[in-house]
Amino acid sequence: MADQFAPAEGDSIPEMRVTPDKYLPHRYAGASGDFNPIHIDNDFAQMVGLPRNILHGLYSMAQVARAQTEAAGGDPRSLRRLSVQFRGMGVPEEEIVVTGTVREVDGDTVIVDTQAEQAGNGIIRNAEAELRL
Amino acid sequence: MPVETKAVGKEYPPVGYEVGLEKIREYANAVGESGDVHRDREAAKAAGFRDVVAPPMFTVVYSSPALGPAILDPDVGINLAAMVHGGQEFVWGEPVCAGDVITTSSRVKEIFEKDGKGFYVFESTSVNQDGDEVVRATWTNIVRGV
Numbered sequence: 001m002a003d004q005f006a007p008a009e010g011d012s013i014p015e016m017r018v019t020p021d022k023y024l025p026h027r028y029a030g031a032s033g034d035f036n037p038i039h040i041d042n043d044f045a046q047m048v049g050l051p052r053n054i055l056h057g058l059y060s061m062a063q064v065a066r067a068q069t070e071a072a073g074g075d076p077r078s079l080r081r082l083s084v085q086f087r088g089m090g091v092p093e094e095e096i097v098v099t100g101t102v103r104e105v106d107g108d109t110v111i112v113d114t115q116a117e118q119a120g121n122g123i124i125r126n127a128e129a130e131l132r133l
Numbered sequence: 134m135p136v137e138t139k140a141v142g143k144e145y146p147p148v149g150y151e152v153g154l155e156k157i158r159e160y161a162n163a164v165g166e167s168g169d170v171h172r173d174r175e176a177a178k179a180a181g182f183r184d185v186v187a188p189p190m191f192t193v194v195y196s197s198p199a200l201g202p203a204i205l206d207p208d209v210g211i212n213l214a215a216m217v218h219g220g221q222e223f224v225w226g227e228p229v230c231a232g233d234v235i236t237t238s239s240r241v242k243e244i245f246e247k248d249g250k251g252f253y254v255f256e257s258t259s260v261n262q263d264g265d266e267v268v269r270a271t272w273t274n275i276v277r278g279v
Contacts, residue, residue, distance in 0.1 A: 018165055024163070027163045031162070032163070032194055033198070034197065058190065058193050061221060065188070065190045066164065066165060066188070075180070076187075081222070081225065082222070083221070083222035083271075084221055086217070086219060086220065086221070
C-alpha cells in the first residue's frame with residue numbers, strides 16, 4: 001500500500017503532528033456520538049473546574065492509532081491491538097505530537113511503545129500498539 | 134468506603150449497529166484519516182475490502198452504545214460526576230465495512246479500589262453479521278474519592 005516498513009527494535013516510528021482546531025470537538029462529538037458537554041461547551045467545562053472544553057480522550061487515542069497505521073504503510077488492517085492510558089487533558093488549538101519506539105519485532109508482529117503529548121504534557125501515556133505487517 | 138463489587142460478571146443485552154458509508158466518511162474526516170479506502174468504494178475493493186472500510190478507531194461508534202447501560206447501572210454504582218476515562222484497549226479482528234451489521238455485548242469485568250480510587254473495568258465484544266469477531270474492548274473508568 002505504501003513504503004516498506006521494516007522496523008528494528010529501538011527504531012522510532014515517524015512522528016505525527018496534528019493541531020485540532022477550535023471546532024474539532026464538535027465534529028468529533030457528531031462523528032462519535034459522544035456529546036458530553038465538557039467537550040463541546042466551554043462555559044460548562046469551566047463551571048466544573050476545567051481550564052476550558054477538552055478533547056475527547058478517544059479522539060486523542062484515534063491520533064495515536066493513525067500514527068501507527070501510517071507508520072505501517074496506511075493499511076488499517078496492520079493495527080491489531082492498541083492499549084492506552086488517558087492522562088492529563090487534551091485541549092483544542094494546541095498541537096498534538098505522537099511518538100513511538102519499536103520495542104519488539106517477532107516475525108511479522110511489531111510491538112510499539114507510543115504516547116501523545118501537547119506542549120510537553122502527556123495526554124496519552126503508556127500506550128502499546130501491536131502491528132502486523 | 135469500599136467499592137461495591139456485586140456487579141462483577143454481570144452481562145448486558147447486545148446492541149446492534151448498522152454501519153453506513155457516510156458515517157465512515159464523517160468519522161474519517163473528524164479524526165483525519167485521509168486514506169481513500171475510508172471514502173471510495175472502488176479504492177476499498179481494490180485494496181481487498183468488501184466495501185468502504187472503517188478506520189480501526191471507528192470501533193467507538195458502534196460499541197460505545199453497548200457500554201451505556203453498564204456504566205449507568207445502579208448495581209455498578211458509579212458516581213458519574215467523579216468519573217474519568219482512565220484507559221482503553223481494543224483488539225481488532227475482521228475489518229468493519231459499510232453495510233456490516235455489528236452486534237456488541239458488554240459485561241462488568243472487574244471492580245476494585247486502589248489508592249482511594251474506584252476502578253470499574255468493562256469488557257465488550259463486537260461481532261459482524263457473519264459471526265466474525267471485529268473487536269474486543271476493555272474500558273477502564275476511574276472514580277475519584279470512593
